[in-house]
Amino acid sequence: MMACNREIVARMQSDVPLIPQLAAHLVAAGGKRLRPLLVLAAARVAGYREHGDDMRHVGVAACVEFIHTATLLHDDVVDNSQLRRGLASANAVFGNKASVLVGDFLFARAFQILTADGSLPVMAILSAASATLAEGEVMQMTTQNDLTTTVDRYLQVIYGKTAALFAAACETGAVVAKADDQTREALRQYGANLGMAFQLVDDALDYAADQAVLGKTVGDDFYEGKVTLPVLAAYHAGDSDEQAFWKRTIENNEEQQDGDLERALDLIAKTNAIDVTMAKAREYAEAASAALDQVSDTCRAVNVDMEPLRQLLKDVAIYTVDRAR
Amino acid sequence: MMACNREIVARMQSDVPLIPQLAAHLVAAGGKRLRPLLVLAAARVAGYREHGDDMRHVGVAACVEFIHTATLLHDDVVDNSQLRRGLASANAVFGNKASVLVGDFLFARAFQILTADGSLPVMAILSAASATLAEGEVMQMTTQNDLTTTVDRYLQVIYGKTAALFAAACETGAVVAKADDQTREALRQYGANLGMAFQLVDDALDYAADQAVLGKTVGDDFYEGKVTLPVLAAYHAGDSDEQAFWKRTIENNEEQQDGDLERALDLIAKTNAIDVTMAKAREYAEAASAALDQVSDTCRAVNVDMEPLRQLLKDVAIYTVDRAR
Structure with missing residues (x-):
């Protein structure tokens, strides 16, 4: 999950400063990161082992969080929400325009990362x-x-x-x-x-x-x-x-x-x-x-140490x- | 372009009736379809010939129009525009919520089509x-x-x-x-x-x-x-x-x-x-x-009949x- 958080921060960068600023606002607000966690956990249960630079599941997990974050940004605009997880929502701080557009950016970026991943x-x-x-x-x-x-x-x-x-x-x-x-x-x-x-x-x-x-x-x-x-x-x-x-x-x-x-x-x-x-x-x-x-x-036989995670x-x-x- | 228009209409369908309704509003408003036209024209200049069911360029052209349409929907919400090409904008007719969400849908659908295309x-x-x-x-x-x-x-x-x-x-x-x-x-x-x-x-x-x-x-x-x-x-x-x-x-x-x-x-x-x-x-x-x-x-030598299109x-x-x- 730490690698995934680093990936999220690294991949939301842009030459347009407002984009990482707004995205960081949501990241700072500290979601549960439940969806990327599910990617990582499911990969492990299914027998995935990280070795060397083969950390594909981390990139995919970051993409899932980007897609989720994009929908949160758009939801808050659509619902005119002023709060998100007890803090001022991105649209309350940066305005509706920026929230819609940064949502679009994160969604596009997710598919850019996935394309590079190539699956x-x-x-x-x-x-x-x-x-x-x-x-x-x-x-x-x-x-x-x-x-x-x-x-x-x-x-x-x-x-x-x-x-x-x-x-x-x-x-x-x-x-x-x-x-x-x-x-x-x-x-x-x-x-x-x-x-x-x-x-x-x-x-x-x-x-x-x-x-x-x-x-x-x-x-x-x-x-x-x-x-x-x-x-x-x-x-x-x-x-x-x-x-x-x-x-x-x-x-x-x-x-x-x-x-x-x-x-x-x-x-x-x-x-x-x-x-x-x-x-x-x-x-x-x-x-x-x-x-x-x-x-x-078959999967269980191969991955004998996945039992605690499955439980x-x-x-x-x-x-x-x-x-x- | 007729095949492309058919593809656009076919691929914006959804079990949620409001989605094709709203999308059709924009299609009916009759854009110039300049971007999909560029896909088709560029493919022809580069030597692409349609034969049988190999009409990949049409699907890609439809995706480009979906991405463009999604940004138009979001732009009109962001700018609170009431008119688009002289007609009431989608947000004016269907509301901001629907416009943001249908934009998201079209963008996702574009990448669904592209994934199926597989390039x-x-x-x-x-x-x-x-x-x-x-x-x-x-x-x-x-x-x-x-x-x-x-x-x-x-x-x-x-x-x-x-x-x-x-x-x-x-x-x-x-x-x-x-x-x-x-x-x-x-x-x-x-x-x-x-x-x-x-x-x-x-x-x-x-x-x-x-x-x-x-x-x-x-x-x-x-x-x-x-x-x-x-x-x-x-x-x-x-x-x-x-x-x-x-x-x-x-x-x-x-x-x-x-x-x-x-x-x-x-x-x-x-x-x-x-x-x-x-x-x-x-x-x-x-x-x-x-x-x-x-x-x-090389390209010109192979595609002798592309000269008029290039001109x-x-x-x-x-x-x-x-x-x-």
Whole structure:
């Protein structure tokens, strides 16, 4: 991960000073670097060993982080967010223009690095995931304020906006390690299910987080009229009076009043909507863990020392859900 | 070009209906498709012949148009433009969110198509051009409202925002045609110089176009405080009173008053700033034309019937400047 961080800093350089300045703002804000970590971990599970200058997985990991960072920059512009991980967002500091353009730069740079790396399968995975990501974001936009959104549709949205890149990160790790097809598919499934669990928990925390502890703001999704599983669960379980409340506040989020968030939190508690969401997250986390059991016997036989890491990734999946307890 | 248009429409499809809807809005608005045309023309000059299902240059041409369209969508959001080619801009119709995200989608889709095409050199050219494009846009942003911008810096900006993709379009055409290095470089130089001429004329027209004839609005750059060659030429040739006018209006474009555009046009006429700009454009157009003389003898000997097309491209370069007369 230290090599990956160095790669990220080295490859975001540009003769145009504002680009590394803005990018550094996000790097300094200190994300979890979960996606590049997944590339590295998946590569190791699949038997990749660094030797000499063959550190391809580090470059691929940096690209995945660039693609993720580009979408964060664009999301914050699109949502007019003023905060990101508790600090002023890049658009709040540098303006919307710079954020859109530096996002574009990072995306282009990612494909420059991947081209130099030269693996068409890795590029196929990451360009497809990037297109799916954009589709997921557009789909999320069209479900906003829309309480007729089905749970299936919601799950499609979070697959696109989050799980697709998690899946791609794990799959590229497997490809770099030249894993067999079964192991590659197992790791892809792990990433996809982990991403679903991760986003479900994120959506639950938006109505449940202890802000001081988790650095998350409660109510952002509510204020934006986003249709997430906690809202859908509470809405579907509500009586007509409660459904009218959700319609008023989610379908016309700009006309929310003082006390609305408090009532939303009460209704979510009353209908056990957080439990519903967390149960769904746990299903995905368990599927992620189970997927790792599908790593091929051949792969396991060759990489005898990967067992502790595989176990750790199984624990990560479960911890993803338990962190919210 | 008809095959290319079909490819563009086919490849912008998505299960998320808003994506082709928004993309079709831009396609319907009917751009000149100059960049994909350059891919096809360069490929032909370099000896590419379509036969059977080997229509790779068409796919590459569509990708170049996708990359260009993505930047147009983002530019209009960034500049808050309400019009594009005389019609309501995509952001005016579909909103900023959708425009940013569909731009991201088109960019990702371009690299998906290129990955399937499988040419690493083509991908290297287009990913580098995309990064340069974003750098050019950021650079333009930092020169906005800044009258200390040098002419060299301005030329760097227009290379990044326009000429780099023109150069890349021509170079990828040559690569698809498996041209020798000399021919590839000749076509790249043609594109780069043509792009410079094209942008210089565009910047001149912003202060000179007969709106009814060219569908261009006069004064957009002025209202935005953009520092282009017509402004720099008029500013540098102006007396202290005139320089004070430019400082007030360009450095604080939001405080422009009624009559300011008219005075700007008068000062530009008085200082022959349009002539200065057009003379520079003509230099580049002539360099573009001359670059085509560097197409290798080997290439010319093999492709005896490319001579009329090569001559046409030379004429295009000169016409790029003469269209403004």
